[in-house]
Amino acid sequence: MTTAVLGGGISGLSAGYYLLRRFGKPLTIYEASPRVGGWIRSETHKDRGFLFESGPRTIRPVGLPGANTMEIVEQLNLPVRAIPRSHVAAKNRMLYAKGQVCMLPNSPMGLFGTKPPFSQPLYKAFIHDLLAKSTLAKHGDESIYSFAERRFGKEIADYAISPMICGICAGDAREISVRFLMDGLFEKEQKYGGVLKGLFYARYKEKNSTKPGIFAQEQTKMYLQSKQEKWAMYGMDGGLEQLPRALRKYLGENDVNVQLSNPCRNLTFSDNGVRLSLRDADLPVDHVISSLPAYRLAALVKQQHPSLSAQLLDIPYVDVVVVNIQFEGNNLLKQNGFGLLVPPCEQLPVLGVIFDSCCFDMDGNTILTVMMGGRWFDQWFSDQPSPKKLLDTALRYVRQILEIKEDPKFCRVHTHHKCIPQYTVGHKHRVANIRKYIKTYKLPLSLCGAAFDGVGINDVILSARRQVEALPQSFSHPT
Ligand SMILES: Cc1cc2nc3c(=O)[nH]c(=O)nc-3n(C[C@H](O)[C@H](O)[C@H](O)COP(=O)(O)OP(=O)(O)OC[C@H]3O[C@@H](n4cnc5c(N)ncnc54)[C@H](O)[C@@H]3O)c2cc1C
Ligand SMILES: C=Cc1c2[nH]c(c1C)Cc1[nH]c(c(CCC(=O)O)c1C)Cc1[nH]c(c(C)c1CCC(=O)O)Cc1[nH]c(c(C)c1C=C)C2
Numbered sequence: 001m002t003t004a005v006l007g008g009g010i011s012g013l014s015a016g017y018y019l020l021r022r023f024g025k026p027l028t029i030y031e032a033s034p035r036v037g038g039w040i041r042s043e044t045h046k047d048r049g050f051l052f053e054s055g056p057r058t059i060r061p062v063g064l065p066g067a068n069t070m071e072i073v074e075q076l077n078l079p080v081r082a083i084p085r086s087h088v089a090a091k092n093r094m095l096y097a098k099g100q101v102c103m104l105p106n107s108p109m110g111l112f113g114t115k116p117p118f119s120q121p122l123y124k125a126f127i128h129d130l131l132a133k134s135t136l137a138k139h140g141d142e143s144i145y146s147f148a149e150r151r152f153g154k155e156i157a158d159y160a161i162s163p164m165i166c167g168i169c170a171g172d173a174r175e176i177s178v179r180f181l182m183d184g185l186f187e188k189e190q191k192y193g194g195v196l197k198g199l200f201y202a203r204y205k206e207k208n209s210t211k212p213g214i215f216a217q218e219q220t221k222m223y224l225q226s227k228q229e230k231w232a233m234y235g236m237d238g239g240l241e242q243l244p245r246a247l248r249k250y251l252g253e254n255d256v257n258v259q260l261s262n263p264c265r266n267l268t269f270s271d272n273g274v275r276l277s278l279r280d281a282d283l284p285v286d287h288v289i290s291s292l293p294a295y296r297l298a299a300l301v302k303q304q305h306p307s308l309s310a311q312l313l314d315i316p317y318v319d320v321v322v323v324n325i326q327f328e329g330n331n332l333l334k335q336n337g338f339g340l341l342v343p344p345c346e347q348l349p350v351l352g353v354i355f356d357s358c359c360f361d362m363d364g365n366t367i368l369t370v371m372m373g374g375r376w377f378d379q380w381f382s383d384q385p386s387p388k389k390l391l392d393t394a395l396r397y398v399r400q401i402l403e404i405k406e407d408p409k410f411c412r413v414h415t416h417h418k419c420i421p422q423y424t425v426g427h428k429h430r431v432a433n434i435r436k437y438i439k440t441y442k443l444p445l446s447l448c449g450a451a452f453d454g455v456g457i458n459d460v461i462l463s464a465r466r467q468v469e470a471l472p473q474s475f476s477h478p479t
Helices: 010-023 063-075 123-131 144-152 154-169 183-192 195-207 221-228 242-253 294-301 306-313 377-381 387-402 427-440 457-469
Strands: 003-006 027-030 042-045 050-053 080-084 093-097 100-103 231-236 257-259 266-270 273-277 282-285 287-290 317-328 339-341 350-355 365-374 410-421 445-447
Touching: 003 010, 003 282, 010 027, 010 242, 010 287, 010 457, 050 317, 050 365, 063 221, 063 242, 063 457, 093 154, 123 144, 123 195, 144 154, 144 183, 154 339, 154 350, 183 195, 221 231, 242 257, 266 294, 273 287, 287 457, 294 306, 306 427, 317 377, 317 387, 350 387, 365 377, 365 387, 387 410, 427 445, 445 457
Parallel strands: 003 027, 003 287, 027 257, 093 339, 287 445
Antiparallel strands: 042 050, 080 231, 093 100, 266 273, 273 282, 317 365, 317 410, 339 350, 350 365
């Protein structure tokens, strides 16, 4: 059986890794751009001791998805930089709201005081949950904003949940499905009539059951170390791009063909498999694993399967402006931490600022990353502003919010078009329907990547693994 993987981002490379591990060769990965990694991109300035990340910078070592990623990271022997839970970057997260920088509570004691932007102690949100009636959600889904408002009150929805959604998918909590982030809490509320009640019952049940833990094979040395040393997150020496680069090298060394600058332009399915229209040739293969953004795959299947294409196009994406800034001088920030988020109700173009040099040592530089736009990109940037104008906007807010007076030494501006899919209300159902269509028409196509089963690096790697594991064993037999 011949297999092709579409896309050389982290999910496509991971699909290649798992296919190689399970079935061996032959296997080719087709990537449209001249590099691997997709949104993972690190720009190193070794001479000046700093690093700019234009995409992700940290991975969370938690749960099965976290352990699964660590298995690959360990096998590739990558130099990890751990941030323990006691580190200032793990403890301190801030909001910019009501004209001031507000520290979010980072311990249970923090629930009892009244700290801005909240007008009452946070424990009252739990009382709200205990007293609020439960409403059965229509079609088993609702927006995360409406869920949070129902259970914990408007202030929590505006100042805790909405900025958190911005800090993960640059999206609007009023549109994002509760199942994107709070699937478990939502299920518990629907079953037991409240989040706290649900958590209480679930804990009781857990104590009395023998739940299977993490798969033995994911209990790598690195996973155990992360538990022992209480890691909150980790990055990599040389930036997160080391991960896709090392994966590509590993795949190449094991005769997996990674073809760069070779986009797939069309897919034609037949009883014998699928034909890929590539740069210089049309190629028949038995099976395709696509890790492409949904709207890109939609274009490839449109001719033959317009209805599948339309369903894929129903997964919306947002644009994010990422501005990396270097200031000379170690500590220009008044407060250290991971960074700050700006709640959407503040109506500013800035979504948040990451304090990179608080997370990782940057050799005497203060490094910040400003993220702008997201779901509100068109509202602020519909006139397609120049990089200089975007930089000026980012710097204006850095000065206003963080009171940094120095001029930056070096900056980089990226406008990432359609970089993050939005899991809007009904997403789970949409994805199930897309997979059902593929099954009904017996298309030799598997889907992984950020469009479907989670947007974090851990999620997309695990989604690649699950798609490979779902293939029948007969796959390995030569035809
Ligand atoms: C600004 C930003 C910050 C983020 N921060 C974090 C973070 O801190 N932690 C975290 O866990 N996650 C983070 N993420 C999310 C995470 O980086 C992404 O979800 C993940 O990298 C997506 O990987 P992917 O392989 O699914 O998709 P992509 O990276 O989009 O890869 C898809 C690949 O397919 C290629 N392609 C497109 N069309 C074709 C075609 N026709 N033929 C062949 N190839 C094609 C593209 O060139 C691309 O390389 C962040 C994302 C962004 C944008
Ligand atoms: C403002 C825009 C964004 C910031 N980060 C991202 C965007 C779009 C992308 C992103 N950040 C995280 C994830 C998920 C990782 C996962 O393991 O699932 C993604 C896709 C991690 C994350 N970052 C923040 C939060 C609350 C989370 C969720 C997980 C966690 O609690 O660690 C906070 C945060 N993100 C950004 C800023 C400025 C910020 C500030 C505190 C930027």
